[in-house]
Amino acid sequence: MNAAYEFVTGPLAWLAWGIFLLGSAYRLYSMYQLALKKDAPSVSFMDLGFSLRSIFNWLIPFNALGWRKSPVMTVTTFAFHLCLIAVPVFLVAHVTLWTEFFGISYATLPDNVADIMTLVVLAACLVFAGRRLTQKEVAYITTGKDWLALTIVTLPFLTGFLAYHQVFDYQVMIVAHIVAGEIMLAAIPFTRLSHMVFAAFTRAYMGSEFGGVRHARDW
Amino acid sequence: MGIQERLIEDVGLRRGVSRLTPEKIEKTIGAVLKGETGARLATYAETCMRCGLCAEACHFALSHPGDPSFTPAGKVHQTMSVLLDRKGRVDPDFIYGMAQLAYTECNLCRRCVHFCPIGIDTAYIISVVRRICHKLGVTPQYIQDTAHSHSAVFNQMWVKDDEWTDSLMWQEDEAREEFPGLRIPLDKEGADIYYSVIAPEPKFRTQLIYQAAAILHMSGKDWTMPAHSGWDNSDMCMFTGDFEMMGRLKRRHFESAQKLKVKRIVMGECGHALRSVYDVGNRWLGYSYPPVPVIHAVEFYWELIQEGRIKLVKKFPGPVTIQDPCNIVRGKGLQQKLREVTRFLVEGDIVEMHPNMEHNFCCAAGGGVINCGPPFKNQRVAGNTVKAEQLKATGVKTVITPCHNCHGGLHDIIHHHKLGMELKFLSDIIYECMEKPEA
Numbered sequence: 001m002n003a004a005y006e007f008v009t010g011p012l013a014w015l016a017w018g019i020f021l022l023g024s025a026y027r028l029y030s031m032y033q034l035a036l037k038k039d040a041p042s043v044s045f046m047d048l049g050f051s052l053r054s055i056f057n058w059l060i061p062f063n064a065l066g067w068r069k070s071p072v073m074t075v076t077t078f079a080f081h082l083c084l085i086a087v088p089v090f091l092v093a094h095v096t097l098w099t100e101f102f103g104i105s106y107a108t109l110p111d112n113v114a115d116i117m118t119l120v121v122l123a124a125c126l127v128f129a130g131r132r133l134t135q136k137e138v139a140y141i142t143t144g145k146d147w148l149a150l151t152i153v154t155l156p157f158l159t160g161f162l163a164y165h166q167v168f169d170y171q172v173m174i175v176a177h178i179v180a181g182e183i184m185l186a187a188i189p190f191t192r193l194s195h196m197v198f199a200a201f202t203r204a205y206m207g208s209e210f211g212g213v214r215h216a217r218d219w
Numbered sequence: 220m221g222i223q224e225r226l227i228e229d230v231g232l233r234r235g236v237s238r239l240t241p242e243k244i245e246k247t248i249g250a251v252l253k254g255e256t257g258a259r260l261a262t263y264a265e266t267c268m269r270c271g272l273c274a275e276a277c278h279f280a281l282s283h284p285g286d287p288s289f290t291p292a293g294k295v296h297q298t299m300s301v302l303l304d305r306k307g308r309v310d311p312d313f314i315y316g317m318a319q320l321a322y323t324e325c326n327l328c329r330r331c332v333h334f335c336p337i338g339i340d341t342a343y344i345i346s347v348v349r350r351i352c353h354k355l356g357v358t359p360q361y362i363q364d365t366a367h368s369h370s371a372v373f374n375q376m377w378v379k380d381d382e383w384t385d386s387l388m389w390q391e392d393e394a395r396e397e398f399p400g401l402r403i404p405l406d407k408e409g410a411d412i413y414y415s416v417i418a419p420e421p422k423f424r425t426q427l428i429y430q431a432a433a434i435l436h437m438s439g440k441d442w443t444m445p446a447h448s449g450w451d452n453s454d455m456c457m458f459t460g461d462f463e464m465m466g467r468l469k470r471r472h473f474e475s476a477q478k479l480k481v482k483r484i485v486m487g488e489c490g491h492a493l494r495s496v497y498d499v500g501n502r503w504l505g506y507s508y509p510p511v512p513v514i515h516a517v518e519f520y521w522e523l524i525q526e527g528r529i530k531l532v533k534k535f536p537g538p539v540t541i542q543d544p545c546n547i548v549r550g551k552g553l554q555q556k557l558r559e560v561t562r563f564l565v566e567g568d569i570v571e572m573h574p575n576m577e578h579n580f581c582c583a584a585g586g587g588v589i590n591c592g593p594p595f596k597n598q599r600v601a602g603n604t605v606k607a608e609q610l611k612a613t614g615v616k617t618v619i620t621p622c623h624n625c626h627g628g629l630h631d632i633i634h635h636h637k638l639g640m641e642l643k644f645l646s647d648i649i650y651e652c653m654e655k656p657e658a
Contacts, residue, residue, distance in 0.1 A: 031258045038257020041502045058336055065578050066334030069275040077270075077336075131271070137280070138271035140220070140287035141296045146269045195266035199337045202262050206338035213498060215552025216577040218332050 001171040008178040009097070016182030023189030024197045031198065047208040054207020055200060057219040064219035072127070080124035083117040084153070088181070090114070093164075111164075118161050125154040149192040155180035221288045222297055222316040222324070229594045231360030232318050239311040239355060248307030251351045260347060263339045264303055267292060273341065276331040278580045279324055282604040289602070291331040291341040294320055298348045318357045321348040323595040324602065326588050327458075328545040328581035342586075346460070353460030361592025365455040368418075370464050373471050374451035376418035384446050386421040390429045394436075398656055401436040403428075406479060407443035413481040413511070414444050415472070417453035417489050417623060424623075430650040431487060434520075437653060438528035442485075449475025452486050454495035458587025462503055469500030476511040483512040485519045488644050490546030490622035491585060498550060515547055517621050520645055521556040524563050530654040537567020539643075540613040542629060543579035544622035552577070561619055564648050570613040580606050584628025600635045603628070607636040621645050 035043050057063050067074040088094060090109040098104040109117070128150055132142045159177035163170060188196055210218035252260070274280050274290040283289045288297060298317045301309060309317075327342040335341075352358060358366070368377045378386075384405065391403040404410065414435065420427045435442045444450060449471040456464035476484050486492055493515050501509045514522075523529045541561055547553045554576040561569055574580070583603035588595070610618065610633065618633075620626050620642045633640050 031262065034261065035258035038255075039259050042259055044507060054338070058338075064333060064336070065574070066272045066275065066336065069334070070272050073270065073272060132269075135271060136285060137274035137287040137290050137293065138269065140290070141269045141271060141292045143269065143300075149268075192266065192268060195268060195337055198262045198266050202266065203336075203338040205259075206332060206340065210332070210549075214550050216549050216554075218338070 001175070004175050005171070005178075008175055008182065012179070012182055016185045019186040020188055023186070024194075027189045027194060027197055042205060042209075045208050045212055046205060047212045050208045050211025051204030052207075053211055054218055055203050057217070058203060066219075073131070076124045076127045079120050080128075083120045083124075084157075087114050087117045087121065087157070115161070115164065118157050118164075121157045122154065122161065125150060125157070145192050149187075152184050152187050152191065152193065156184050220286055222320040223312075225598070226316060226319060227323075227594050227598065229319070229359050229591075231358055231363050232315055235318070235352075235355065235357030236311045236315045239314060239357070241308065241310060244309060244311065244314060244355065245307040247354045248302055248309075248351055251347065251354055252302070252307070255350065256347055259340075259343065260299075263344060264299065266337055267295070267339055268337070270336075272336070273331040273334045276334040278326075278328075278330070278583055278605050279602040282602050289324065291325075291334075294325055295341060295344050299344050302348075302351070314352070314355060314357050317348060318352040318359070319595075321345050321352060322359050322362065322459075323588055323591050323598060325586065326545070326581045326583055327586035329549050330545070330578070330581060332549070333578060349458070350460035350462065358459050359591040359595070361594075362455055362459055362587050362590040365590055366459045366461055366464065369451075369454070369456050369468055370461075373448035373468060374418040375453045375455055376422040378418050378421055378451075380447060383421055383448075383450065386425060387428065387444060390425055390432060394429050394432050398433055398436055401432060403432050404443045405446040407441075409480045410441050410443035411482045412440055412442035413476045413479060413484045414442055414487075415450060415452040415476075415484050415492075416487045417492055418451045419453075419623060420487060427487060427644065427646060430644075430646040433655075434523075434529070434646060434649055434653065437530075437655075438523050440528075443479060443481065445475045445479060447475065452484075452492040452496055453489065454492065454500060455587060455590055457495045457499050458491070458590070465495065465500050466503045469496065469504055472496065473501075473504075473510050481511065483514060484509070485514055486516060488516045488621040488623065488646060490544035490550070490624055491587075494546040494550050515551065515553060516645065517547060517553045517557050517560060520560045520649065524560060529563075529649060531564070531652045532654050533652050534566035535564050535617075535643075535648045535652055537565045537617070538570050538613075538615045539565050539567070539617040539619050540570045540572055540610070540615050541575070542572070542582065542618055542620040542622070542625050543576055544620070544625045545579065545581050545585055547622065548579060549577050557619075557621060560645060564645070564652060565619075568615075570615050572609045572613055580609060582606065582622075582625040582628030583632070585622075585624040589624060589627045596631065599628070600631050603632055604636075607632050607638065610638055610640060611636070616640055618642050619645065619648070 061074055061078050062068050091114050092108045095108050131138045159180050163173040163177045187193055206218050210216050273292050277291050279289040287293045325345045329342045331341045365375045368375055387403045394401045452472055454465055454468055496509055496513050543554055583599050588599055618640050626642050629642055
C-alpha cells in the first residue's frame with residue numbers, strides 16, 4: 001500500500017498537475033489564437049472595464065435576473081463553487097502535503113469546517129444530479145458529458161470524506177481519494193470542467209458587448 | 220418532444236430540403252463551421268453546463284410549460300449540438316426541422332443573456348444555424364421572398380425606384396394641405412439629417428412617412444430622403460443568414476448617405492434595422508460602428524424634446540404601457556429615453572409591464588420570425604402567451620410600441636387573446652398631439 005501511496009503522491013501527482021496546468025495553458029493559448037483568427041469582430045470589442053463589471057455583477061448572488069428566477073440553483077451553485085475551491089486549497093491535510101514536498105505553508109480551514117463544506121459539495125452534487133433526473137428542462141439537455149463532469153467532481157469529495165472519517169480501509173480510501181483528485185485536475189482542460197478556464201472570458205465578452213455597444217446590463 | 224413532432228409545411232423549406240444530399244449537407248455544414256466560426260462557438264458548445272437556467276428566460280419556453288424543447292439550451296441541443304456531435308452527418312429531414320426551429324422558434328431577442336452565468340449567446344448560435352440553412356438553400360418561403368427583394372431592388376418589399384419617389388411625393392402632396400410649405404426634400408446634399416425607413420413604410424404604412432415629414436417639418440430640421448435605392452434600412456438577409464447580401468445592403472445604405480454628405484442618419488421606429496445598421500451589418504463590412512452616425516427615432520425624438528422643438532397642443536390621454544423592443548433596448552439601451560419621451564407625450568399613468576426594460580419579453584415577431592409568414596403564425600402567437608398575460612395585467616388600452624416587428628407581433632397577440640388594446644408608434648402620438656399650423 002505504501003508503494004501505491006508513493007506512486008500516486010509522486011509521479012501521478014506530477015502528471016495530473018502537469019496535464020492540468022499545461023493543458024489549461026495550451027487550451028487558453030490555442031483558443032485565443034483561434035479567436036484572433038476567426039472572431040476578430042468579437043475580440044476587437046473586448047473591454048476590461050465592462051468585462052469586470054459583468055463578472056462582478058454575476059458574482060453577487062441573486063443580482064442577475066437568472067439567479068433570481070432559480071433561487072434553489074443559485075444557492076446551490078454559489079455554495080458548491082465556494083466550497084469546491086476552498087476545501088481542497090485550504091484543507092490542513094493538503095497544506096501539510098505542500099509543506100512536506102515544497103516547504104510551502106499557508107492559512108488553513110479548521111477540519112470540522114472543512115468537513116461541513118465537503119458535505120455541502122456532496123449535497124450540491126446531489127441537487128445537480130436530482131435536477132438532471134427530475135427537472136424536465138435539465139433532463140432534456142443532459143448528455144453523457146454532463147454526467148461525466150458531475151461524477152469527476154463528486155468522487156474526490158466523497159472519497160475524501162470517507163477517508164477522513166476512516167470508513168472502510170483508510171489506506172485504500174486515501175489512495176482512491178488522491179487518484180480521484182488527480183483525475184479531476186487532469187480532466188479540467190478537456191471536459192465540461194473547462195468552463196473553469198473559459199467562463200471568465202465568455203462572460204467578459206458578453207459584458208463587453210453589452211456595456212460598450214448595447215449600453216444595457218447583461219445580468 | 221421536439222421539433223420533429225411539430226413540423227409545419229412550408230413550400231420553401233420543403234423544396235430546399237428536396238434538393239439536399241447527405242454529401243452536400245456534410246460539406247456545407249463543415250464549410251460554415253470550419254470557415255466561419257471559431258472560438259466563440261467552440262467555447263459556447265464546450266462550456267454550456269446544461270444547467271437549464273435559461274429555461275426561465277425564453278417566452279417560447281414559458282408559453283409552453285413542461286416542454287423543454289422550447290428552452291434556449293433545448294433549441295441548441297436539437298440543432299447545433301447535433302451538427303457538432305455528428306460532424307455534419309445529418310439527413311435532409313433533420314435539416315427541415317432544424318430550419319423551422321431556427322427561423323420560427325427563436326427571435327434572437329437575447330433575453331437568455333440575462334440567465335446564463337457563463338455568458339453564452341444563444342442568439343449567436345441560432346444565427347450560425349440559420350447561416351447553414353441559408354447555405355443549404357433551406358429557408359421559409361416568405362422570408363426568402365423578402366431576401367430576394369433585397370437582392371433585386373435593395374429593399375424588402377419589391378418597391379421600384381419610381382414607386383418609392385412617387386410615394387414620397389404623394390405623402391408630401393397630402394401633407395401640404397395640413398402643413399403648407401412642407402417638403403420631403405429628395406437628395407438634398409449636405410443635409411443635417413438623412414431620414415431612413417424600412418420598406419413596409421412606403422408599401423403599407425405610408426402614414427408613418429407623412430407623420431415623420433410633419434415632425435421634421437415642424438421641428439425646423441434640415442433633412443432629406445434619398446431618391447434612389449439605399450433608402451431601406453431593413454435587412455431580412457441578416458436573419459436568413461445571407462450575410463453577403465446583408466453586406467451589400469448596408470454598403471448601399473451607408474454609401475447613399477455618404478454620397479449626400481449628410482451629417483447623420485435618423486431612422487424610423489424599427490428595431491431590427493437598428494440591429495442591422497448599428498451592430499451586425501456594419502461589422503460584416505469591417506466597421507466597428509456605422510461609418511455614418513445613426514440614431515434611432517426614440518433618440519431623435521428625445522433630442523427634439525430636449526431642444527424644445529416638439530410643441531404639443533395637448534397631451535395624449537393615459538394610462539399607457541410601453542413595449543420595450545429588444546433591438547433598441549437590449550441592442551442600444553434606449554429604455555430610459557423611451558420613458559422620458561413617453562412621459563413628455565402622455566398625460567396620466569405609464570403602467571409598466573413586468574418584467575420590463577432590458578428584461579422585457581420579446582414580441583415573438585422579431586428576428587425574422589413574423590417574416591416567415593402565415594404558415595407559422597399560429598405557432599408564433601401560441602409561443603407568446605406570456606406576453607398576452609403581461610399586457611393584460613397592465614389593464615390599459617394603449618401600448619406604445621416603437622418598433623414595426625413589435626407592432627406586428629403584439630397586434631396578433633392582442634387580436635388572438637381579444638385584449639382590446641391599441642398599438643401606437645411614438646410618431647402617431649407626436650403627430651396627434653403636436654402643434655399644427657391651423658391649430
